[in-house]
Structure formats: structure tokens, C-alpha cells
Amino acid sequence: MSRYIKYLKCSRCGKVYAYEEKPVTCVNNDLGRLDIYYDYEALKEFYTRDYVSTRERRDQWRFFDLLPPENPDNIVSLGEGGTPLLRSERLAEVLGVRRLWLKDETRNPTGSFKDRGMSVSVSVAKEFGYRNLTTASSGNAAAALAAYAAKAGMNVYAFVIEQAGYGKIAQLLFYGANVFRVRGLGKEDPTVKLMRLTYEEYGFFPSPSFGPFNPYQIEGPKTISYEVVEQLGWNVPDYVFVPVGAASLLTGVWKGFRDYCELGLIDRLPHLVAVQSSGNPPFVRAFKEGQDPHNIRPWSKPETIAWGLEDPYPWDGDGGIKALKDSGGFAEEVSDELILKAMKYLAKYEGVFAEPSGAAGLAGLMQALNSGEVRPDEEFVILVTGHGLKDPDIVKEVEGDAPTINPDLREFQAVLRDKYGVSSLE
Numbered sequence: 238m239s240r241y242i243k244y245l246k247c248s249r250c251g252k253v254y255a256y257e258e259k260p261v262t263c264v265n266n267d268l269g270r271l272d273i274y275y276d277y278e279a280l281k282e283f284y285t286r287d288y289v290s291t292r293e294r295r296d297q298w299r300f301f302d303l304l305p306p307e308n309p310d311n312i313v314s315l316g317e318g319g320t321p322l323l324r325s326e327r328l329a330e331v332l333g334v335r336r337l338w339l340k341d342e343t344r345n346p347t348g349s350f351k352d353r354g355m356s357v358s359v360s361v362a363k364e365f366g367y368r369n370l371t372t373a374s375s376g377n378a379a380a381a382l383a384a385y386a387a388k389a390g391m392n393v394y395a396f397v398i399e400q401a402g403y404g405k406i407a408q409l410l411f412y413g414a415n416v417f418r419v420r421g422l423g424k425e426d427p428t429v430k431l432m433r434l435t436y437e438e439y440g441f442f443p444s445p446s447f448g449p450f451n452p453y454q455i456e457g458p459k460t461i462s463y464e465v466v467e468q469l470g471w472n473v474p475d476y477v478f479v480p481v482g483a484a485s486l487l488t489g490v491w492k493g494f495r496d497y498c499e500l501g502l503i504d505r506l507p508h509l510v511a512v513q514s515s516g517n518p519p520f521v522r523a524f525k526e527g528q529d530p531h532n533i534r535p536w537s538k539p540e541t542i543a544w545g546l547e548d549p550y551p552w553d554g555d556g557g558i559k560a561l562k563d564s565g566g567f568a569e570e571v572s573d574e575l576i577l578k579a580m581k582y583l584a585k586y587e588g589v590f591a592e593p594s595g596a597a598g599l600a601g602l603m604q605a606l607n608s609g610e611v612r613p614d615e616e617f618v619i620l621v622t623g624h625g626l627k628d629p630d631i632v633k634e635v636e637g638d639a640p641t642i643n644p645d646l647r648e649f650q651a652v653l654r655d656k657y658g659v660s661s662l663e
């Protein structure tokens with residue numbers, strides 16, 4: 238008998254599984270996600286605000302009651318989660334809003350929110366007795382997986398998109414993963430193809446950061462919502478802006494808020510806003526055009542600086558669309574220029590260095606404020622999902638390099654004026 242997991246249920250065919258069966262994908266091969274259902278009645282007996290607040294651990298495992306694995310000895314952790322919710326002051330002023338919060342997920346062990354899900358996934362893999370893990374990723378999820386697998390002494394076979402930034406590749410190589418850049422990003426994601434071939438052929442544990450191939454990792458991102466609620470003094474913001482690739486993060490974040498509602502810890506829910514780049518907006522289009530959530534049209538030529546959001550097919554699009562609908566939220570398609578501007582604003586006004594995918598949420602808010610979809614007096618939380626050091630070449634393309642000078646004050650002043658526009662040192 239599981240602790241608090243009642244069962245898992247396929248999001249497509251409805252087939253029900255017990256956790257003890259060690260399910261990973263649906264046996265009907267329908268690409269459904271095996272959503273995990275918890276025993277809220279049993280949890281309600283003790284899971285109060287006080288109980289949560291007094292947990293000793295500060296990382297995401299303080300929410301162990303609402304996470305797999307079953308046995309705490311199987312937890313593989315590097316201290317993920319427990320990230321700060323930073324109150325924005327300077328940026329808030331620039332944008333003309335009063336209550337703006339940044340959930341700084343760049344602080345996770347490998348520099349992105351993916352650590353939360355991969356910690357859960359590797360813990361479950363350990364509980365299920367796997368030694369070999371396979372993944373498909375734009376880079377961050379694979380880097381996270383490789384770190385946790387290293388900690389657990391497992392092998393990783395990682396298939397990443399050809400364009401993945403070297404920061405992510407560097408992480409993967411040193412964490413000891415067998416990593417491959419895979420050619421041919423188009424209709425069928427070539428990284429997913431290889432992941433599927435390797436788990437079907439060799440029986441590896443699939444551990445990408447999307448649901449149809451691994452239902453456990455999605456439980457990680459939901460802890461972001463648990464933390465936000467607590468960090469706001471058990472309050473719920475009006476809006477949460479979420480960058481979207483596969484829509485696993487969006488699905489997980491909504492699950493987190495729903496969990497807390499079911500448990501009676503909060504009595505309202507936020508509106509969620511999904512943000513994608515106009516260089517790869519299949520999820521936004523699907524939502525706006527009312528496409529069948531189980532049959533979203535893939536984007537044939539993803540092309541954006543936000544590589545983390547470059548999934549041509551949002552594997553958890555059904556969960557994401559439900560999140561937007563049920564929360565009364567909406568979807569934004571933003572330009573790469575606006576993403577770059579958001580990235581710069583985060584760094585310049587708040588000291589938070591995000592990669593483009595990590596800054597997309599803020600770009601979404603900037604656009605929504607401009608178009609009047611949200612009002613400046615509302616309360617906003619932006620998920621800043623990945624670190625800028627993952628891909629510093631992007632900055633080089635925009636800003637160039639720092640000037641090299643001789644140790645000479647005159648030269649310093651001249652270059653200061655020409656390069657940085659500073660002519661007075663008063």
C-alpha cells in the first residue's frame with residue numbers, strides 16, 4: 238500500500254495503475270500521461286499550514302508527503318527547491334506595477350527549475366531498481382538528470398537538440414552523461430525519437446521532463462506553487478507567468494495550486510499565463526485556436542533564442558490547456574526581441590541573470606501590461622526558470638565583448654564615454 242498515492246490514471250484512455258506496478262508509460266501506447274492521484278482525505282488529517290511551516294527541510298523534500306518515492310531512503314537530492322521569492326522594486330517601478338515577485342529558479346543546483354522534477358524522477362528510478370536512464374531535452378532537463386544520476390551512480394543517455402547551448406553540454410559532459418546532439422529538429426522531435434528507441438530497445442528508464450514518457454517528474458514543479466503560497470504568507474497572487482515548452486511546468490504548477498486548494502490550505506486560485514516565443518508558439522496557437530488538446534499541431538520550424546522552449550510539440554499540452562482554462566488564464570506569444578529586453582531588465586534592475594527561456598515569463602507580463610490584458614494594480618509572480626550562464630554567448634551577440642584598455646585613466650575615460658555613454662563621473 239502506498240503512502241498517499243491512491244493510483245495513477247492515464248490522461249487519454251483512463252486506465253488505472255497502482256504505484257506498486259511501477260508504471261512509467263501507458264500499456265496502451267496512447268501517449269497518455271499517467272496522472273498521479275493522492276489521498277487528500279488521509280492527508281487532510283494532518284497536512285495543515287502549521288505542519289508545512291514546521292518541516293525541517295528547506296528544499297522541496299519538505300513536501301515529501303505529496304511526492305513519490307514511497308521510501309525516503311530512495312530520495313536523491315542536491316538541495317533543489319526552496320528558492321527565494323524576490324520582491325521586485327526597481328523593475329516594478331519601470332513597469333509601473335506595485336506587486337511584482339520573481340520566483341528565482343536559477344538558484345537550483347544545476348541552474349534551472351528542472352532540478353525539481355529530475356530529483357523526483359531519479360528517486361523513483363532508484364525505487365524501481367533502474368540503473369540506466371534515457372532522456373530527450375533541449376538541454377536543461379538533461380543537465381539536471383545527469384547531475385542527479387551522478388549523485389545516485391546511474392548511467393545517463395542524453396539526446397539534446399543540435400542547438401543546445403554549450404553551458405548545458407559542458408554540464409552534461411562533466412556530470413558523466415553519454416550525450417549526443419541530434420540533428421533534424423522538425424515535425425518529429427529527433428531527440429524524442431532516440432529516447433523512445435533506446436527505452437524500447439534496451440529497457441532504459443525514460444526520464445525527459447514531460448509526462449507521456451515519465452509521470453513522476455511533473456510532481457517536482459508543483460512544489461514551486463506550494464512555496465509561492467507560503468512565501469506570500471499563505472496568499473495567492475492574481476497571476477503567475479509561466480514560460481512554456483512541453484507545458485509540463487505549466488501543468489505541474491497548476492497541479493500544485495489545485496493540491497493546496499483540495500487540502501483546504503488556500504481558498505482561491507491564481508490565473509496562469511503561458512508564454513512562448515513567436516519563433517515556436519504551437520501551444521499558444523493551440524489554446525487560442527481551440528485545437529484539440531490531445532492533437533496539437535506541431536510547429537514545423539522552431540526558431541527562437543529561447544532554446545529551452547523549442548519543443549515543436551507540447552507533450553503536456555492537454556494539461557497546460559486545462560490549466561489555462563480552469564484558471565481563467567491566457568497565453569502570450571512574445572518576440573525574441575522582447576525576451577532579450579526582459580532578460581536585460583531582470584539583470585539590470587534586479588540582479589537576476591536569466592537565460593532567454595528563463596526570462597520569457599517577464600516578457601509575457603510586459604506584453605500583457607501593454608495590451609491591457611492585466612491591470613497594473615494586480616499582483617504578479619514571474620517564474621524565472623533558468624540561469625543566464627547556461628548560454629552567455631547570447632549576451633555577446635547583443636552587447637559584444639568588454640573593451641580592453643591600458644592601465645591609463647585617460648583611456649578609461651574615453652572608452653567609458655564611447656562604449657558606455659558615461660561622460661560625467663560626478
Ligand SMILES: Cc1ncc(COP(=O)(O)O)c(C=O)c1O
Nearest residue numbers: 377482483484485486545622623
Ligand atoms: C529554462 C526553461 N524554462 C522553461 C521551460 C519550459 O518548461 P516546459 O517544457 O515544462 O514547458 C524549459 C524547458 O526546457 C526551460 O529549460
Ligand SMILES: [Zn+2]
Nearest residue numbers: 247250263269
Ligand atoms: Zn492510456
